[in-house]
């Protein structure tokens with residue numbers, strides 16, 4: 225559950241968790257106009273380190289720009305606020321940080337004109353999103369019957385609360401049918417992503433992943449996996465992937481901030497490879513884990529420490 229004894233950064237102040245409330249008629253509640261991020265912080269030998277902090281805040285400000293939401297804070301101010309929240313709540317051993325920019329209470333109409341822009345940064349302890357065992361066993365997934373949004377309907381590149389109505393349908397369908405997660409297709413029928421993670425396909429020692437095409441989020445963990453694939457000398461193709469290519473893959477894995485690097489053991493009850501975590505997935509997963517936990521040098525500059533570095 226949520227740590228109700230803790231504090232949340234709200235527009236420059238730390239306020240009690242229980243006071244971080246909005247009115248029922250806030251534009252964000254009525255119309256989904258909330259832009260947000262999901263960031264992880266890990267306890268490392270050098271102190272709490274936030275993964276891809278600049279990238280997440282840039283994506284947050286980009287999401288706001290797409291939705292014509294003017295944010296009165298710079299990325300630097302928001303970065304400092306993220307560290308404030310970690311420190312104020314004693315979350316040095318690691319946590320999940322959820323910056324949110326939303327249209328508050330005031331406007332009657334969906335344009336939100338007259339509603340104040342409010343910015344909140346809660347954080348809480350959050351373990352392995354899809355279960356700790358799954359890092360080695362992999363997860364059972366299905367193909368979602370719901371497609372991801374078509375390009376030019378609403379922006380897939382924005383991390384907007386409204387997008388997660390689609391993601392929730394995908395996730396709920398998977399769980400209702402006994403799966404952990406789902407792979408969703410785009411409106412073109414080609415592979416898009418999971419409900420909250422990007423997808424990678426391994427076959428014959430090469431990696432493929434779908435392009436960022438308006439149906440999916442430009443994941444920061446996806447970018448990390450691409451760096452680690454290059455480091456490992458594994459060729460990568462970014463290309464449209466038909467659904468059937470997934471069933472005959474040697475390995476499939478998801479990437480995401482919450483999910484980290486997660487093997488997929490089966491898709492639609494078809495075993496992927498031998499139905500276990502494959503060697504390329506394992507290698508990238510280990511490297512990712514070692515860097516984020518501070519066990520290996522941060523050679524790609526993913527990690528932010530308070531006061532720079």
Ligand code: PMP
Nearest residue numbers: 420421422441443444445480481
């Ligand atoms: N796709 C969706 C829909 C997501 O919600 C997420 C999680 N933010 C991702 C992909 C992965 O992105 P990231 O690696 O930046 O967390």
